[in-house]
Amino acid sequence: MRFEVPFVPEATYAALVAGQASALSAVYFRLGPETPDARLPGLADPSPLELAVGLAALPDIPRLGLLNAAFHAPDLLTGDGLRDLVMLLDGYLAAGAVTGIIYADQYLLQALSDASPEVAGALCAIPSINFRLDSLERASAIIEAAGSTRFRPPPSVILDRDSNRRPGHLAAITAGLHRQWPGMQVGVMANEGCLYACPYKTAHDAHIALSRLAACRVGPDINRDLGCLRRFAEDPGRMLASPFIRPEDVGQLEGVVDFVKICGRSRTARDLRTIVSAYLAGRYDGNLLWLLDTLEILSDRYACDNASLPEDFFARTADCSRQCRTCGYCRVLADQFVSLREPALPHYTPD
Template sequence: MLPLDVPLLPDTEYCRLVRNLGDRIASVHFSLFDPAIPDARHESLHISVDELIGWLASLPGVRRLALLNSRFHAPDAYAPEGLDNLIKRLGRLTDAGVVDGIVYADVYMLFALAEAAPELCARLEAVPSVNTCIDSADKAFAHFDAIDAAGFRQPGRLVLDRSLNRRLPKLRRTVAALRQVRPRLSIVLMANEGCLYQCPFKPAHDAHIAHARIAPEAASAFGRNVKLGCQRLFHDDPGRLLASPFIRPEDQSGYVGLADVIKLCGRSRGPGVMRRIVEAYARGSFFGNLLLLNDSMEPLAGVLRLPNEDIPSDFLRRVTTCAKDCARCGWCSELAESLLVRTGPQIAPLGRMEEP
């Protein structure tokens, strides 16, 4: 099985698990834990920079990447006064030797930091977020050029777009092209985001999350997703759950030689849930509701149950060799309907819901 990239959460038992997994953990990613510093979540717990240094120092020997991955920022966030708190916090972490780089989605922020704190930037890697949707070598090269122009260190790792999890020929070509010019670049695949395949909501969804950090009164994304978005589509056609480009714990071996690290998400779901997820991928198996492993699907786990242990052994082969024309194929829909148990009140039909 491949090493894991996991969230850092300020929880004693969770960090003990991560430490005990030893070299199964390649890296951790972490919020800066300051609500004034946006990342790709609606809200953030606040802890002091000294506390954060302590938690990061408790995980020696792994790469540590700070999340600065909001899709966009308010214009005044790029001004020197808007960057002051961010620069101070990153500077403290860098001086303490507990951070290797930042994960970004907004390239304007890279250049704003480069203008305000060039010496700090020269000490940090800039790593493109999975939400930059890099699915080809030329897209990666464009980001590498921007990183170089901004004066950051080049990334030692790259998270490829989740769609490549199900497009193995393109994944092979992309990885080969990257390794030809950057043989030491670590290739990372996101395993358990659980979004719709090639999610058509994603650009707007990422924008809504970023907007909610700027204007908290706008934070109603879950209700919107139930009424108008992915939760409704998953619920109404459960085949979309299986068509999602997740990687099951049991299927990690199918990516050996193509990727170097498996990335796990779910930091907003709390340390108890993350312990279960990390343990499943470290073990290579999970017995229970598949929806509980996947971040975007988990809200439906109370009304839909899809037993992971009943998914057939040829699942990975089937979903990585199809044409992705789900409406014509129907294999995932037939499998989902044969396994799915509806366990609670269902989402009302479109046109019959109250406003969220």
């Protein structure tokens, strides 16, 4: 299996990525601290210059810049913001540091295409996982929309995370996309631990997009107080019902999809080294919640020893009915393997 991984220009992590280039389908990265994407701003996001230098030094693998905010302010579609974004992409192209973008706003894709056909024609446009492509028909429609612009057609697409543990469903969509677009690479995202069919997702993506606007700042407390983190704490079985894929289970999708995306780019470089290394090795000994985006926030309160989960965990949860109230399997596992941690100060060691 090949992997799509985050990129940050930290020397040890960049060396890991470069050394594993043959196992990678692509790297992805935030274009800059002020560019809109589907994560809240970090405390120390690298500058475009730092990113461009680090990316240009990588072996010849696709390098994908993130423009995957759910929506954007009007001036980014028509005014100075659009001009600045085109200039930023042009600079990355001149440095040989970007081959495509990942987008979630078709308005922005069309605006960029109209503003600079030259820049658009040098880049592929890949739909974000947040398009929630859960059927062949939906995936085909979004891919065709991307191809209607001056951007190069998407060479890959990532299917909706809720399909992760439905191998037959994934295989059918993948086969259909391969027929329609020979050479298309189809992937899934492995380590996002959000609720299955998350009822908060549409509003959450909108809140993140709003946080990019000066008049609105949205922090994590809304999820703790009203959203998914509260649901997980009230019912820890939901943690294991989340459609993540453990490192040990990636092999279950060999021949079903073409690659697996690893998320966590807002984590530290040290964390990313551990996460990516675990998936490359197919094994992780530690707190499963720490490995997963979303659930990582709860890993200081709850622990689930990944190595202790049953070997047939994927098989038992694949193609399940998703009727958690009547099934109870994940709740039984949580009672056995998810524990509340005692408060403690973190232990710091040199990076």
